Amino acid sequence: MVERFEIRLSGSGGQGLVLAGVILAEAAAIHDNMYAVQSQSYGPEARGGASKSEVIIGSEPISYPKATSPDLLLALNQESFNKYAPSVQAGGLIVVDSEYVVDNLKGNYRLIGLPMSELARTQLGREMVVNILCLGVIQELTGAVSREALERAVMHRVPRGTENINMKAFALGIETARKYKQEQPNG
Amino acid sequence: MKIKEVRFVSGNEACALGAIAAGCTFFGGYPISPSSEIAEFLSELLPANDGRFIQMEDEISAMGSVIGASLAGARAMTATSGPGFSLKQENIGFACMAEVPCVIVNVMRGGPSTGAPTSPAQADILQSRWGTHGDHPIIVTCPTTVQEIFVEIIRAFNLAERFRNPVVYLLDEINGHMREKIEIPEPAELELIRRPAPPQAENWSFPYRRNAEGVPLMPDFGTGSRCHVTGLDHGETGFPTGNAEIRQALHHALMAKIDRNAAAIYKNDAFMLEDAETLIIAFGSTARSARRAVELMRKDGRKVGLFRPITLYPIPEADILKAAEGKRKIVVPEMNLGQYVLEIRRILGRDIPIVQVNRTDGEPITPDQIMAAV
Numbered sequence: 396m397v398e399r400f401e402i403r404l405s406g407s408g409g410q411g412l413v414l415a416g417v418i419l420a421e422a423a424a425i426h427d428n429m430y431a432v433q434s435q436s437y438g439p440e441a442r443g444g445a446s447k448s449e450v451i452i453g454s455e456p457i458s459y460p461k462a463t464s465p466d467l468l469l470a471l472n473q474e475s476f477n478k479y480a481p482s483v484q485a486g487g488l489i490v491v492d493s494e495y496v497v498d499n500l501k502g503n504y505r506l507i508g509l510p511m512s513e514l515a516r517t518q519l520g521r522e523m524v525v526n527i528l529c530l531g532v533i534q535e536l537t538g539a540v541s542r543e544a545l546e547r548a549v550m551h552r553v554p555r556g557t558e559n560i561n562m563k564a565f566a567l568g569i570e571t572a573r574k575y576k577q578e579q580p581n582g
Numbered sequence: 583m584k585i586k587e588v589r590f591v592s593g594n595e596a597c598a599l600g601a602i603a604a605g606c607t608f609f610g611g612y613p614i615s616p617s618s619e620i621a622e623f624l625s626e627l628l629p630a631n632d633g634r635f636i637q638m639e640d641e642i643s644a645m646g647s648v649i650g651a652s653l654a655g656a657r658a659m660t661a662t663s664g665p666g667f668s669l670k671q672e673n674i675g676f677a678c679m680a681e682v683p684c685v686i687v688n689v690m691r692g693g694p695s696t697g698a699p700t701s702p703a704q705a706d707i708l709q710s711r712w713g714t715h716g717d718h719p720i721i722v723t724c725p726t727t728v729q730e731i732f733v734e735i736i737r738a739f740n741l742a743e744r745f746r747n748p749v750v751y752l753l754d755e756i757n758g759h760m761r762e763k764i765e766i767p768e769p770a771e772l773e774l775i776r777r778p779a780p781p782q783a784e785n786w787s788f789p790y791r792r793n794a795e796g797v798p799l800m801p802d803f804g805t806g807s808r809c810h811v812t813g814l815d816h817g818e819t820g821f822p823t824g825n826a827e828i829r830q831a832l833h834h835a836l837m838a839k840i841d842r843n844a845a846a847i848y849k850n851d852a853f854m855l856e857d858a859e860t861l862i863i864a865f866g867s868t869a870r871s872a873r874r875a876v877e878l879m880r881k882d883g884r885k886v887g888l889f890r891p892i893t894l895y896p897i898p899e900a901d902i903l904k905a906a907e908g909k910r911k912i913v914v915p916e917m918n919l920g921q922y923v924l925e926i927r928r929i930l931g932r933d934i935p936i937v938q939v940n941r942t943d944g945e946p947i948t949p950d951q952i953m954a955a956v
Contacts, residue, residue: 431762458871
């Protein structure tokens with residue numbers, strides 16, 4: 396594990412990005428025994444508006460709790476991609492929802508587009524679980540947090556009665572990212 | 583230390599959990615962002631732990647309810663943010679004068695006035711010290727991490743009780759809303775200090791007669807002694823007086839209670855101080871940016887250190903002087919336009935260059951900004 400790994404999850408309010416960040420950080424801090432800090436900012440609206448959740452994970456105590464140049468950016472809409480892509484670490488990774496982020500700026504980063512919202516909608520019947528699906532994708536692509544740790548944190552944090560569909564979403568995220576990796580010529 | 587539980591929580595939740603661990607039995611408040619979660623969590627935790635939670639009609643009455651509960655023996659607190667803190671000032675003054683133990687949490691946001699509801703600031707530093715009128719004693723503490731928020735609110739309650747004085751506990755939007763892992767110790771591991779008891783359980787007539795630390799030996803209301811409290815100058819019986827000698831003695835006693843016991847109230851932290859040529863003095867969540875700046879500059883061989891006061895008032899003058907000894911430059915970052923730096927300048931004088939790093943746009947001061955100033 397690196398000393399400091401910065402993750403920024405961004406999209407619109409209501410997509411569950413704050414919860415996703417909390418789950419990711421809790422998995423790292425409680426179940427993977429690493430250091431982790433989660434913070435967020437969002438507009439006054441409960442739905443819509445810009446939403447941002449940040450997680451710093453590391454092998455050492457985290458001093459500055461905010462992401463300055465993320466190693467990983469998740470962007471679930473065009474606005475957040477445009478706003479945050481330029482700050483991504485050189486050689487960093489950007490995962491976008493290919494349905495909502497259509498206009499991709501070139502930059503010094505690896506860009507992966509996956510139809511995550513569409514998959515949640517069509518295969519699980521609820522676009523609402525896209526946040527947990529994204530966690531599966533992030534786990535498979537980065538290994539920043541272990542699969543077991545994330546599963547335990549998902550079970551602990553999602554509302555009661557939604558454990559099943561959220562675990563399915565998580566598994567679908569992992570499967571989607573795995574398939575993507577296999578389809579790439581260079582792995 | 584035996585750990586009861588490990589949790590991943592926000593600073594505001596840690597504050598509520600710490601208050602319960604500190605034996606808090608009363609919260610009176612009025613919700614205001616970014617402090618609202620403290621009230622929200624305590625509205626569940628207090629009734630479940632034999633305590634009382636009440637949401638009052640406004641911040642002024644909320645502070646009044648805290649004073650009343652404390653006089654009746656409760657370990658009492660409130661939580662608010664900038665505009666609410668302003669409204670509470672009159673009753674905070676009463677609590678200072680009548681020597682009512684209580685903890686006032688202020689999760690700082692921008693100002694003046696309504697300012698910026700959910701973005702961070704540290705602009706209430708001087709108000710925490712001098713917000714209410716008249717010479718008055720106050721204790722102000724300011725934690726940095728989520729674990730420290732849990733630990734330090736316990737200390738805040740203990741200080742309030744031991745010295746029968748309001749303690750202002752300063753968080754900000756960053757460490758109030760940020761989540762980290764905390765370890766909650768077994769209750770038996772925690773030392774909880776209770777306010778000094780009067781020499782006799784009943785019929786004690788001198789609520790403002792003082793113990794060796796200068797703290798009044800006041801009975802709790804309803805325990806069998808007559809007890810009069812007032813915001814007017816008063817003598818040992820608690821009744822108002824126009825006697826010049828008694829009035830002067832009271833004002834000195836109020837200030838001496840904190841000043842003479844300051845060594846028991848100070849708490850600081852230092853990082854990479856010994857060989858440092860440049861000293862950063864930072865507190866609250868800004869100390870995290872400062873620590874990051876020190877970490878990064880040390881990797882480049884730059885000799886930089888951090889002094890972090892956890893007790894802001896009474897101000898640890900001797901410790902600041904010692905930390906600054908032999909340093910070539912002092913950097914003071916704070917999320918205001920220069921408040922605690924006024925104290926630093928007063929203490930260190932003009933012989934050493936002091937550089938300010940200030941920001942009030944609702945964004946945190948970054949490690950880069952601090953490094954540029956160093």
